[in-house]
Amino acid sequence: xxxxxxxxxxxGNLREFAADTLGFATRLARDYGDVARFRLVNREAFLLSxxxxxxxxxxxxxxxxxxxxxxWRKVEAIFGKGLLTNEGEDWRRQRRLVQPAFHHxxxxxxxxxxxxxxxxxxxxxxxxxxxxxxxxMTSITFRVVARTLFDAEVEGDTAEIAEAFDTGIEQIAxxxxxxxxxxxxxxxxGNRRYAQAVRRMDxxxxxxxxxxxxxxxxxxxxxxLMGVEDESGRPMSDKQLRDETITMLLAGHxxxxxxxxxxxxxxxxxxxxxxxxxxEADALDxxxxxxxxxxxxxxxxxxxxxxxxxxxAYSFGREAxxxxxxxxxxxxxxxxxxxxxxxxxxxxxxxxxxxHFDPDRWTDEFERHLPRLAYLPFGAGPRMxxxxxxxxMELALIVAAIAQRFRLEWCAEPPVPMASITLRPTGGLRxxxxxxxxxxx
Ligand code: HEM
Numbered sequence: 323x324x325x326x327x328x329x330x331x332x333x334g335n336l337r338e339f340a341a342d343t344l345g346f347a348t349r350l351a352r353d354y355g356d357v358a359r360f361r362l363v364n365r366e367a368f369l370l371s372x373x374x375x376x377x378x379x380x381x382x383x384x385x386x387x388x389x390x391x392x393x394w395r396k397v398e399a400i401f402g403k404g405l406l407t408n409e410g411e412d413w414r415r416q417r418r419l420v421q422p423a424f425h426h427x428x429x430x431x432x433x434x435x436x437x438x439x440x441x442x443x444x445x446x447x448x449x450x451x452x453x454x455x456x457x458x459m460t461s462i463t464f465r466v467v468a469r470t471l472f473d474a475e476v477e478g479d480t481a482e483i484a485e486a487f488d489t490g491i492e493q494i495a496x497x498x499x500x501x502x503x504x505x506x507x508x509x510x511x512g513n514r515r516y517a518q519a520v521r522r523m524d525x526x527x528x529x530x531x532x533x534x535x536x537x538x539x540x541x542x543x544x545x546x547l548m549g550v551e552d553e554s555g556r557p558m559s560d561k562q563l564r565d566e567t568i569t570m571l572l573a574g575h576x577x578x579x580x581x582x583x584x585x586x587x588x589x590x591x592x593x594x595x596x597x598x599x600x601x602e603a604d605a606l607d608x609x610x611x612x613x614x615x616x617x618x619x620x621x622x623x624x625x626x627x628x629x630x631x632x633x634x635a636y637s638f639g640r641e642a643x644x645x646x647x648x649x650x651x652x653x654x655x656x657x658x659x660x661x662x663x664x665x666x667x668x669x670x671x672x673x674x675x676x677x678h679f680d681p682d683r684w685t686d687e688f689e690r691h692l693p694r695l696a697y698l699p700f701g702a703g704p705r706m707x708x709x710x711x712x713x714x715m716e717l718a719l720i721v722a723a724i725a726q727r728f729r730l731e732w733c734a735e736p737p738v739p740m741a742s743i744t745l746r747p748t749g750g751l752r753x754x755x756x757x758x759x760x761x762x763x
Contacts, residue, residue, distance in 0.1 A: 324368060324651045326350070326359035334361030340499065343741035344636065347662045351669075357651045367658040370648065371669070373695035376661050378648050379640055380695070380703035387640035389705075390658050396497045399506065399520045400490060403562065404569025405708065419550055420566065420708060423471060423543035429712050432470040433612035436716050439465045440723040441609065449757035452733060455586050456751045459579040459720075460488075466716060467574035471543040472567065474530045486522040491576060493519045495742040527567045531560065543570065577634040578713050580744055581699075582720060583737075583751065584632035585625055588679050590732040590753065595681060596725075599624055600758065603725040610722040618718045621725075623681040625717045629699040631679060633663040636745040638701060663698050664745070672696035729756045 327350070329335040338346045339362060347369055350358045356372035370376050379387050394407045401407045405416050422428065439462050447453065464487065468474040493516045497503060504510050506517070531544070539545045547566060550558055589596040602620045603610070610618065639660045646653040653659070668676045672692060673683070700707035707713070724730075734750025 324357040324359045325354045326361075327354070329361050333363055334365075336362045344664055344739060347637070347660070347665050348668070351662075351665045357649055362658075365658055366654070366656070367660060368648070368651075368653065369660045369662065369665070371662070371665050372649070373666070373672075373693040375648050376666070376695045376698070376702070378646070379659050380661070380701065380705070383646060384703045384705070386643050386646055387659065388643060390639040390641040393498060393639060396500075396503055397494045399516070400494060400523070400572070401569055402565030404565040406569050406573050416562075416566065417704075417708070419547060420543065420570075423546060424708055424712055426711065429715060430612045432466070432712065433615075433715060433719060435469050436466050436719045437609055437611065437723050439469070440720045444724065444727060447728060447755045449755070451755055452752050453755050454751055455730065455753050456579060456583045456747065459582040459586075460575065462720060463575040463578040463582070463716070464571075466578075467571060468530075470712075471570055471574070472530050472534075473540040473542040473544070474533070483526055486519070486526055487571065487575075489515075489519045490523050491572065491743065498743055523568055524564065527564050527571070528560075530567060531563055574709055574712075577744055578716055580632075580634040580746065581625065581629050581713070581717055583747055584634075584745075585628040585717070585721060586730045586753065587732060587737060587747065588628050588631070589624070590730055591736075592679055595624060595679070596729060599721070600725045600729070603722040606722070606726070609726065610719050612715075614722070615715060615718060618722055620681065621718050621722050622714070623684045625714075625721060626684055627679060627681040630667045630673065630697060631677070632739060632745055632747075633667055633699045634744045635699065635701070635707075636664040636739075636741055637662045661698075664741075666696055666698065669696070727758060729758055730754070731756055 327335060327338075330337065335346070339360070350360065350369050351371035356370065356375050358369045358371070360367050360369065370379065388409050389407060394401065398407075403412065403416075405413065405420055408416055442465075443458060443462050464483070468483075496512065497516065504513060506513055531548075534540070534544050534548060539549070544563070544567060547558055547563055552558075589599065599621055602618060606614050606617065615622075637660060639658055642653050642655050642657045642659065644655050667673065670676050673696075695702055700710040700713070730753040732753050734752045737747030737749045737751055740746045740748045
């Protein structure tokens with residue numbers, strides 16, 4: 323068996339894992355190497371911290387590994403059988419159906435909506451005013467995903483929708499933190515709040531679905547899914563439509579908003595980088611558009627480097643179906659395998675001076691020599707993020723559109739990364755929005 327730390331007789335390493343997940347994973351990799359073993363109560367777990375080890379699980383032998391059930395089962399009432407959590411043939415079929423909405427040509431059309439949502443939000447900003455950065459970014463990214471994939475205009479009831487999904491995410495985070503859950507049907511306060519959050523999201527999502535029943539093809543993802551029939555001519559069930567919609571709305575806005583929040587934080591700490599980024603944005607003739615993306619190379623590197631240091635999906639996991647072997651170590655069926663982009667992205671074997679924010683490290687030469695799975699903010703293999711091109715484009719366009727007009731000056735303590743369901747910055751996230759004097763926009 324691979325090496326690992328001693329643990330409590332009953333709990334194993336659960337306490338250390340729960341108290342400081344990021345620190346625990348970092349120490350485990352440092353002290354025990356690329357395949358390290360630990361235990362969460364009765365669950366044997368390995369942390370994989372080298373690209374080769376990760377490759378086995380996510381790519382070359384991926385059919386032997388399913389998303390770890392114990393983690394996702396806790397939030398089944400939210401995600402159902404949506405793309406993020408589904409498995410097997412069912413997942414493959416759904417992925418084929420959803421994929422066209424993310425084709426390159428298709429997402430080019432989304433660029434305008436992404437920039438419009440950003441400009442609209444900035445209309446509310448006044449020079450010198452203090453704003454909650456995460457809140458601002460979330461409101462932009464939520465609107466983007468709702469309009470691009472569901473043709474839903476959420477501005478009217480933004481507050482209601484944002485709150486419903488925020489509470490939903492909070493409930494997900496709370497349940498995932500708990501090692502043992504009281505079954506859903508027992509009416510504890512926690513369970514009641516969870517059920518209420520699910521009901522609120524359901525109401526909103528079914529409303530979006532109902533609005534699509536007018537027979538008009540809006541050219542969005544939901545219209546496409548509603549037009550699909552299986553071999554026997556049956557359309558997708560309302561429940562499946564609901565699961566895909568809620569999954570996309572959740573997976574498609576929270577991670578992107580966090581990537582933006584961390585990017586603004588890093589830029590506020592590195593004015594030299596911010597200045598170069600602003601110059602690139604200023605060199606565009608107008609507000610950024612799809613055709614400008616090839617000119618936003620520095621912006622793209624800034625975002626890439628921010629997601630290296632602060633990967634929004636800091637960890638993901640799998641469960642082994644049958645016995646396997648990884649880098650010479652036996653992996654018994656049932657083992658839980660963890661991959662921590664947080665650990666890989668901060669490994670000095672791949673990223674010299676890893677804690678230094680340096681967008682310039684991303685030269686073509688550097689990328690050619692980087693092991694393929696040393697950098698994986700969007701995962702890898704067949705279950706890689708379906709929205710990665712969408713997200714990359716969205717991040718570059720939103721950052722450039724804001725940089726043309728404003729600079730964000732952090733006015734709170736540095737945020738502390740917290741391993742919730744995603745990598746959330748905690749603490750004050752306030753920044754002063756300064757209208758750039760040079761900006762004529
Ligand atoms: C910076 C932004 C984003 C990050 C860091 C991110 C990260 C990830 C990661 C790491 C996975 C794989 C998880 C695993 O293998 O267990 C994933 C899957 C997924 N992501 Fe993203 N994502 C982002 C944006 C988006 C967007 C914009 C959408 C949709 C509009 C989206 C939808 C999904 C879906 C549906 C899956 C499941 C795919 C499948 O299993 O077939 N993501 N994402």
